[in-house]
Amino acid sequence: MIDESPAEEVYRSGWRTQLTQLTDRLADPTYYLAVIGEFSSGKTTFINALLGTRLMPASVSPTTVAPVVVRPTASKSLRVLLADGTTWWWSGGAGRDGSGNAPPLAQLDGLDLPSALARLATDESLTPVVRRVEVGHPAPGLPRDLVLVDTPGTNAEGHHDEVTARAVAEADAAVIVCHGAKVLPETLIRFLKATLDSRLLARCVLVLTHLDQIDPVEHERILRSARLRATRELAITDPQVVLCAPGVVVGAFSGATDAERRHWIDQFAATRDWLRRSVEHSRPITVADTALRLAERLLVDLGGGLDHRSDVLREQHRELELARIADLGSFLSGQRQSGGVELAVGRRAAIDGIEQLVTQARAGLEGQVTAAVVNCGDLRTTLQQDVPQLVRTVLDELGAAAQATVEAELGERYTAACASCDDAFDQEYARLSRAAGVPHLAVPVTPAAITDLDLINPWSFADAVRVVTEDEKRDRRVFAVGTASGAAIGTLFAPVVGTFVGAAIGFFAAARASRDAASVKRDAAGRAAANANAILDAAAEQLADAASAAAEGYRVTFDIRLRWYHDTYVSAVQAIHERQQRQRAEIEAEQQRLSTNREEIYRRVSDVERWRASLVVAPSSQGGQ
Known part of the structure; x- marks a missing residue:
């Protein structure tokens, strides 16, 4: 299960270490008894009393953070x-x-x-x-298969608690040493709750030291208080509590002692005998429970590792979904639509600008034509030369101004459409690059297909003016009166302008016999101005058509840009989509395996908990109290 686990190697390595510890523990019949206590609780003195010699140093300050394992040997x-x-x-x-x-x-x-x-x-x-x-x-008073584990003081500075927790992890039982005047302090209770499981706590013995320094009248109260506190704070049913004075026992190693101290020495000998009997009585079940506890810890760690891996997979799946991009065709279709809207706005603005230019040109041309005709000395010359030149000049200026307007309006919208497309694609593809690790290509500044394309063809606006001056059907529609005589005179000029002049001269010839010259000039000026306006209206229609043609050119150019994106990125985007699909499938498959493994692990944890619950050790009668 460990080797097939999808968790990271760092987790699998730790689990293999735990499995090795478990197999080693199963092969080891030794009974491990951890001795736990806060600094200055009398823990080290208690161990020396058990061993029957001054072996372990009673340090005046907590320094070492290494556990000391003591085995009875020859x-x-x-x-x-x-x-x-x-x-x-x-x-x-x-x-x-x-x-x-x-x-x-x-x-x-x-x-x-x-x-x-x-x-x-x-x-x-x-x-x-x-x-x-x-x-x-050598420790004649202890069984040879009993190992004492002296742990660092739990209330010392540094990593003492962490080291003690690791040392206790493989213990079969524990002795909790407390000073008789300070039974189960809060710091020790917090450590025990965090480190020992309930079954290991149930096998703990509470040893109260320094009782020789406390008034014997208080001993019974201390005993009751210790049992009550162990039951209430540690949930230990029928806690085993030992009152002793290991300092007296160790002190007797160097010489004789009095009757009072003999009492404590005999009391400790009885405690040691009881401890030996308890070890022999409970060893098989206790060692089995320790092995099961280690197995349970390994399984729980396995489950936690799989939970962690599951969280990682969920995050990967979330990031994958965030990195998902629309199909390239759909993305570009949306950009084409957005660009079309921009260009349509530009076309409308260009046509509105042309209409404003025509309005301005109409006002200027009408005044110039009227002034030229009314103030002329020779009406015929004015109509044949001056007025046609005025019309043509205004038309040329109108064509150039219209071209500039179209270039400004459509160019601005085209630039905005390109920038929006480039930014949108850059953001989308950069997101894909981060998610899938695909290199990000530069956005096109000017695709090669666009460099030779004239976005605004100046000839189209000149042609718009030329169509106005060369369209005979429009000529006859606009200048229905006097066209025959006008056409003959207007052959020297562009047809429409010539017809315009001819019509005016024909009108003048018909009216001069009955009206004075000033009146004729005024009438001729009004008619000439009206016809000039009609010419401008026709020119406005042609220029609007030219603007629409320019807008279509921009649209074609924008489509070329989108095709460049498609041709450049279609393979990469498709590869990313395929890779994402594979990653998604792999994540989903691994999540399924994780779910199966987790169910199996927690089923086995339940089995271990049931087996541990079935292990019942009958209490051994305690002597010495």
Whole structure:
């Protein structure tokens, strides 16, 4: 299950380590008894009393953060596991480094075992070097398969709590040591709740020390208070509480003692015997429960790792959905529609601008024609030469102004449409690049297909004026009166302008016999101005057509730009879509595997919990109280 797990290798490596610990623990019949207590609780003195010798150093300040494992053996030994993974051995005062390098603990050479342990416990320079200390020492009063684990004080500074938690993790039971005047302080209770599960807590024994320093009258009250607090705070049913004075026991190692102290020595001997019997009585079930607890912890960690992986997959799926882009064809179709709207607005603005130009030209041309005719000396010459030149000049100016207007309006809208398209595509594709790791190509500044294309053809506006001056049908429609005589005179000029002049002359010839010259000029000026306006109206229609043609040219050019995007990116976008589909399928498949694995893991956790619940240890009668 670990090897097939989709979790990251860092998790699988940790699980393999736990599995190795579990298999090793199953093969080890040893009973591990952790000794837990806060600094200055009498924990180390209690261990020395159990061992029957002053072996462990009672430090005046908490320094070392390494647990000390003590095994009853036939001879003394010391094995130090270092933080770099190497091992240092001590035997009879001579040390050697298991790695074959210069021994990092050479300063311990020549020391006896208690002195070496004292150096390890008090020398702050060794704190970052030492990870675990294993001691072998004769202990006739303890079973040979009982191992004591001396943990750092839980209320000391640094990483003591963390190290103690790791040391207790593999323990079969624990002794909780407290000063008789300070039973189960809050800091210790918090540590125990966070570190020990309920079944391991149920196998703990609460040892109260320094009772020789407390008035015997208070002993019964302290005992009741300790049991009540263990039940209420730690949920331990029928807690085992031992009152003792290990300091008296250790003090007796060096000489005789009085009757009062003998009481505490005998009391401790009874406690040690009871502890031995309890170990022998509960060892099979307790060791089995420890193995199951380690298995449960491994399974829970496996489940937590799979939960973490599931969270990662959900986030990957969310990012994948956020990175999803519309189909390239649909995206470009939307851009084509948006660009078309921009260009339509530009076309309308260009035509409105042309209408304003025509209005201005009409006002100027009407005044110029009227002034030229009314103030002329020779009406015929004016009509034949001056007025046609005025009309043609205005038409030329109108064509140029119309071209500039169209270029400004359509050019601005075309630029806006291109910028909007480029920005939209740049954002979409950059998002895809981040999600799928595909290189981002530069947006086109001017595609090659556009460089040779004239967006505004100036000849189209000249043609618009030319159509106005060369359209005979429009000539006859506008100048229905006097066209015959006018056509003959107007052959020297552009047809429409010539017809315009001819019509005026024909009108003048018909009217001169009955009216004075001034009146004829005024009438001729009014008619000439009206016909000039008609010419401008016709020119306005042609210029509007030219503007529409220019707008169509811009649209074609914009389509070329969109085709450039399509041809350049279609393969890359398709590849991204295919890759996203594969990633989506892989994520969904892995999520399905995770779901199956998690169900299996939690089913096994339930099995382990049921098995652990079935392990019941009958309480062993406690002596010495």
